[in-house]
Amino acid sequence: MVKMKLKTIASGSSGNCYLLETEDGSLLIEAGIPIKQIKKALGFDFSNIQGCLITHEHGDHAKAINDIAKLGIDVYASKGTLKALDCTGHRFIPMTHNKAKIIGDFEVLPFNTEHDVVEPLGFLIRHRNKKILFATDTYYLRYRFNDLTHIAIECNYVKSVMEEGLKDGTINIKRVARTMKSHMSLENLIEFLKVNDLSKVEDIYLLHLSDDNSSIPMIKEEIRKIYQGNLIIAGGD
Ligand SMILES: [Zn+2]
Numbered sequence: 190m191v192k193m194k195l196k197t198i199a200s201g202s203s204g205n206c207y208l209l210e211t212e213d214g215s216l217l218i219e220a221g222i223p224i225k226q227i228k229k230a231l232g233f234d235f236s237n238i239q240g241c242l243i244t245h246e247h248g249d250h251a252k253a254i255n256d257i258a259k260l261g262i263d264v265y266a267s268k269g270t271l272k273a274l275d276c277t278g279h280r281f282i283p284m285t286h287n288k289a290k291i292i293g294d295f296e297v298l299p300f301n302t303e304h305d306v307v308e309p310l311g312f313l314i315r316h317r318n319k320k321i322l323f324a325t326d327t328y329y330l331r332y333r334f335n336d337l338t339h340i341a342i343e344c345n346y347v348k349s350v351m352e353e354g355l356k357d358g359t360i361n362i363k364r365v366a367r368t369m370k371s372h373m374s375l376e377n378l379i380e381f382l383k384v385n386d387l388s389k390v391e392d393i394y395l396l397h398l399s400d401d402n403s404s405i406p407m408i409k410e411e412i413r414k415i416y417q418g419n420l421i422i423a424g425g426d
Pocket residue numbers: 201202247249250326397
């Protein structure tokens with residue numbers, strides 16, 4: 190049986206890094222932590238890594254982008270992201286919305302996401318008969334996807350928890366406004382999941398949870414109502 194697994198090396202606003210593993214090659218997705226940590230998590234063995242995808246230029250996603258290229262791994266991101274990070278050289282390969290690329294044993298289709306940066310991307314990644322959607326740092330997703338077997342998606346905050354924080358003064362109005370226009374709420378995520386066919390989905394990974402404005406029990410309870418398969422909170426329990 191073909192297997193696909195997303196391993197979380199780091200997830201959240203202090204850094205994101207994931208490893209998409211198959212019985213063939215692996216893809217690194219995001220490099221938003223120090224390279225030392227990435228190397229350690231990979232057991233200092235990069236021979237299986239066929240490329241690194243970066244969604245956008247924020248440090249919590251791209252901090253180690255140059256170090257990854259120096260290891261001899263090709264790095265894929267939008268032209269806007271590469272320009273914002275001043276990345277030049279043959280290891281940096283630009284990707285464009287809706288133009289698929291073959292990367293090792295994977296076919297990667299990038300698509301536009303909604304975040305407060307130049308040209309953010311999400312990725313639809315196919316490997317044999319498995320298909321994973323990877324989308325983070327996007328306050329909503331305008332597209333629908335077919336035949337997904339895995340979903341890795343941001344669930345940054347719960348609206349009611351953030352509103353509570355606003356009342357208590359643990360979060361200010363400016364940050365609330367920014368978060369609502371750049372990150373995915375549980376409520377928007379549920380709407381997205383409802384309009385997509387989840388019948389073949391084996392695993393849903395929830396990424397980039399906010400420490401202050403989310404609630405794992407609430408998230409699990411709400412998602413369970415529409416999806417009964419395997420639910421994994423990245424970096425959580
Ligand atoms: Zn982020």
